[in-house]
Amino acid sequence: MRRSKYERPAHLGQASDGPRLKTSAMIASLAAEGQRTVAAPFGHALAKLAEERPEIVGLSADLSKYTDLHIFAKAHPDRFYQMGMAEQLLISAAAGMAREGFMPFATTYAVFAARRAYDFICLAIAEENLNVKIACALPGLTTGYGPSHQATEDVAIFRGMPNLTIIDPCDAHEIEQVVPAMAAHQGPVYLRLLRGNVPLILDEYGYTFELGKAKTIRDGNDVLIISSGLMTMRALEAAQKLADDRVDVAVLHVPTIKPLDEATILREVAKGGRLVVVAENHTVIGGLGEAVAGLLLRSGTIPPGFRQIGLPDEFLDAGALPTLHDRYGISTDAVARRIREWL
């Protein structure tokens, strides 16, 4: 007989021991309470960019509202194409429109693009190097709905695809700059989209996004965290906590996972003496961590220590995001705790 993953909770029918966290909404914000956020930065940036670039069209597979594309659709209704809940068609039609000279932004969830539409992205778009931008919400562990919606291996799936540029932005400030940069780049791009109320952090660091460039957000002498996506936010928060313990942490943000900014990563690691920790919102298999590890080994640049913070090679639990981020080691506290252990 198949067994349930969990036993029936023992406390049922007994007096409550206080409030429990509930499963986060499908589209839960990643922002901590009181954190500054921007609503739908992708949708607003795309709607604005489309005013200058008439070739931009938007397509979604019944998820425009959940990928912030509805903002674009409202601003440019005649340039929005609803393709229905049909991801293979979404990608094929985007490819066809690109062949006719348009620049399609196609949106869905990362799981559906990576798992269901892979063949179509590979052959209809990447093989011809077509100018299609694929923006996908719920990358990595950003929903509590379980493996059907958690794209824990999307980067591993896409890294092997020639011609495809992969971008994993950290916050709203970055997404606003990523959108025009994606359009300026000739060729297919996969964007790990943060949607809804997206945290705003990097403006305080005077950061600017450049496609293909890794940038030092914070310098430090003891630990070098190399991170992408929302893990750069976690790395910066963890660095502050660790500073209280007199641990000096640098954070190198690598929003472009492919092509990798090898020169900058090697230069930072070669400064020497620092524990290198690669942090990503993705399984430890096949993502940024292994990309950096391979780079370091190939170039003979060996740091005193190398560690990965990422999701385990498992199908992850359902539940509340804060619980899950802590359980799987990508919360700020978990990052700080593990780095202390490694020092």
Add this chain to the structure above:
Amino acid sequence: MQPEPAASPHDRSNVSLAERAYRIRRHALRMGEVQGQGYIAQALGIADVLAVSYFHAMTYRPNDPEWEGRDRFLLSIGHYAIALYAALIEAGIVPEDELETYGGDDSRLPMSGMAAYTPGMEITGGSLGHGLGLAVGFALGLKRKNSKAFVYNLFSDGELDEGSTWEAAMSAGSYGLDNLIGIVDVNGMQADGPSTGVLNFEPLAPKFEAFNWFVQRVDGNDLDAVVKAFDAARSYEGRKPRIVICDTRMGKGVPFLEERERNHFLRVEADEWTKALDVLEQGYRSTEGRA
């Protein structure tokens, strides 16, 4: 540049469609001979449909295959490349002497059709079930540009097995893509055997009708019938995508290949290519006067 008034290619020449079809078959057989293999049975079967497409229905400029005003011909079935190359050669888009390179290293004519290799090859086929979805995108794009061009998508009965084909069929019907003409080659044979035994797609016409398409089903080796169907597909005034379901005979035009045990990948012995070319010519000459 102002486009010239579009002339239907068949007005440019007094060569009959029957001769075009014969010559397409001959080019295909010659490529098969070069490589000693190829999906020749499919090429012989679809040659009449290609003759009607390239020498009756479609508008294009042989010396400018990317001309904006052209009708787009999307070959979904990558392994039918040998057939399309034969048509492109006959249409003057690919020079005839290039057929000597078919399937060779550094050739513009690889065994499976790819957009990056061949002038006039609009898409990369081969991973079956891609064509119709791409065609939806081409058709939507052309409509955005207020183009009068048609999108033709040739796909196979085997591709009816792919769910993506039906996603695209539903979308084309939903968008009312009246600039899209689908052509299904029902030759009845897939890799593992007879098509309807692999996965029964019949009754086919009612399926497309239910998806809001204008549907015709014809004998794909009857030139007159195919011409009529293509004319009707282009002139139909409803706001619907159009489909011409073409029942074809694999190996058509070379009786000893037609009669060979039906197989997805037809084996032809080394000494049979010349014989096939001879038989094809004899067959064509014997019917020429009666056309």
